[in-house]
Amino acid sequence: MAISSDNYDVIVVGMGPAGSTAAFELSRRGFSVLALDKQVHPRYKVCGGGLSARIAKILSPDFFSVVEETVHRVQFTYGGDQSFLIESPDPIAYMVMRDKFDQWLVEKSRQAGTIIHEQQMVTKIQNGEAGVDVFTEQSCYHAQIVIGADGVMSVVAQQCFSGRSFQKIPALESEVPGEIDSVHPFQEVPTALISLQAAKKGYGWIFPKKAGLSLGVGEFVEGTKRPKQSFRGFINQEPMLAGLNVPKPLGFPIPIASAKAYGDAPPWAGQLVRGRALLVGDAGHLVDPLLGEGIYYAIRSSQLAAKAVSHMLKHSDLCLLRNYETLVANEFGSEFRVAGKLGKIIYGLPRSVHRWAGRWFPHAYQRVLFRYCEVLQGKETYQSLWDRILQRLHWPCRKK
Numbered sequence: 001m002a003i004s005s006d007n008y009d010v011i012v013v014g015m016g017p018a019g020s021t022a023a024f025e026l027s028r029r030g031f032s033v034l035a036l037d038k039q040v041h042p043r044y045k046v047c048g049g050g051l052s053a054r055i056a057k058i059l060s061p062d063f064f065s066v067v068e069e070t071v072h073r074v075q076f077t078y079g080g081d082q083s084f085l086i087e088s089p090d091p092i093a094y095m096v097m098r099d100k101f102d103q104w105l106v107e108k109s110r111q112a113g114t115i116i117h118e119q120q121m122v123t124k125i126q127n128g129e130a131g132v133d134v135f136t137e138q139s140c141y142h143a144q145i146v147i148g149a150d151g152v153m154s155v156v157a158q159q160c161f162s163g164r165s166f167q168k169i170p171a172l173e174s175e176v177p178g179e180i181d182s183v184h185p186f187q188e189v190p191t192a193l194i195s196l197q198a199a200k201k202g203y204g205w206i207f208p209k210k211a212g213l214s215l216g217v218g219e220f221v222e223g224t225k226r227p228k229q230s231f232r233g234f235i236n237q238e239p240m241l242a243g244l245n246v247p248k249p250l251g252f253p254i255p256i257a258s259a260k261a262y263g264d265a266p267p268w269a270g271q272l273v274r275g276r277a278l279l280v281g282d283a284g285h286l287v288d289p290l291l292g293e294g295i296y297y298a299i300r301s302s303q304l305a306a307k308a309v310s311h312m313l314k315h316s317d318l319c320l321l322r323n324y325e326t327l328v329a330n331e332f333g334s335e336f337r338v339a340g341k342l343g344k345i346i347y348g349l350p351r352s353v354h355r356w357a358g359r360w361f362p363h364a365y366q367r368v369l370f371r372y373c374e375v376l377q378g379k380e381t382y383q384s385l386w387d388r389i390l391q392r393l394h395w396p397c398r399k400k
């Protein structure tokens with residue numbers, strides 16, 4: 001094994017949206033950054049590729065060059081005749097293919113000065129007092145800080161953050177390539193479909209892309225084998241998929257944030273920072289527990305991590321790394337808590353209750369769904385949506 005004599009400020013493990021963003025932010029601030037990925041970009045990633053529109057606020061405008069479709073319409077279905085269409089003059093979501101989107105992020109970090117080594121699988125990390133040693137199958141590298149951006153199966157999390165517990169939910173994804181008629185309702189006006197009928201405790205999605213559709217199901221319960229069954233049911237029963245040849249889906253877990261881990265202040269300590277190691281994105285389980293949206297949080301958590309790492313390196317004070325946990329708690333803490341509560345209610349209720357509620361209170365249902373789309377647009381937060389719901393129910397809101 002070759003031992004590199006270079007000493008980097010930061011080593012980033014994994015070059016998905018989280019790792020590329022962390023590497024970009026630190027390189028552009030002038031730090032020496034080595035980024036390692038076991039794969040070679042562009043590569044396929046099992047993912048719906050749906051980005052909530054608020055992502056435009058945290059990405060540079062040239063991101064639109066990799067957007068496949070801009071979605072102004074979301075159709076929520078509950079099976080049978082129960083369907084609610086939400087439309088907005090402002091974008092609700094952007095659709096990307098992950099190979100192109102991730103490649104775009106990788107190139108941005110390369111242009112900012114990141115040294116990138118691909119096909120380097122990280123196998124071991126020594127998180128010491130004087131620095132970190134990162135071992136791959138071919139080499140060993142040294143740095144002051146390591147950022148774990150290596151996804152749900154993170155080696156950095158396993159080796160530097162033992163004893164963490166989190167929830168991994170199963171999800172399946174299939175891509176229907178460019179055989180969709182241009183008069184298909186999804187292609188005529190790009191529409192995203194969310195079906196609560198598709199999964200017992202989760203949902204199914206159909207996302208429009210430039211040349212085809214991405215579709216899948218997520219079951220928000222750990223350890224079940226249901227997704228395959230749910231996926232089959234979804235493609236057989238969903239009228240929008242009638243007549244389409246749907247390829248076999250691929251599965252991958254989604255590490256959703258647990259309300260316990262990301263609840264109040266004390267439990268945060270040590271969840272995302274230990275010694276000289278930090279976790280961002282899926283490696284830190286920073287995924288919305290209601291929708292399974294992870295890309296926004298992967299990018300945003302990496303921007304926050306880069307801020308804390310840059311302070312730490314400038315002042316040579318390791319304690320400053322802890323600011324990252326505080327920044328994440330302030331920005332995501334109450335959001336994940338409320339999203340978790342909403343998820344428990346929505347996925348805990350039998351589907352017949354949704355159908356019944358949709359039939360008897362269609363206007364209230366439509367209003368809540370509209371507000372939910374405003375959360376995706378960044379006009380509302382989960383917390384403000386929750387407060388509105390409590391107000392309508394004449395329930396006391398949380399104290400500010």
Ligand SMILES: Cc1cc2nc3c(=O)[nH]c(=O)nc-3n(C[C@H](O)[C@H](O)[C@H](O)COP(=O)(O)OP(=O)(O)OC[C@H]3O[C@@H](n4cnc5c(N)ncnc54)[C@H](O)[C@@H]3O)c2cc1C
Pocket residue numbers: 013014015016017018019036037038039045046047048049050051052120121122123149150151152153154155171172173216251252253254280281282283287292293294295296298
């Ligand atoms: C079926 C499915 C559908 C989804 N749909 C959506 C959606 O529509 N919208 C959304 O926002 N989120 C969605 N998600 C979640 C989203 O995919 C993740 O939250 C997002 O990819 C997290 O980004 P990341 O950079 O943290 O990790 P990843 O994208 O997983 O990137 C990790 C990187 O680390 C590399 N790596 C891993 N291990 C090592 C190692 N040992 N050494 C070196 N490199 C390593 C990998 O090659 C990879 O490039 C979906 C997930 C699934 C499973």
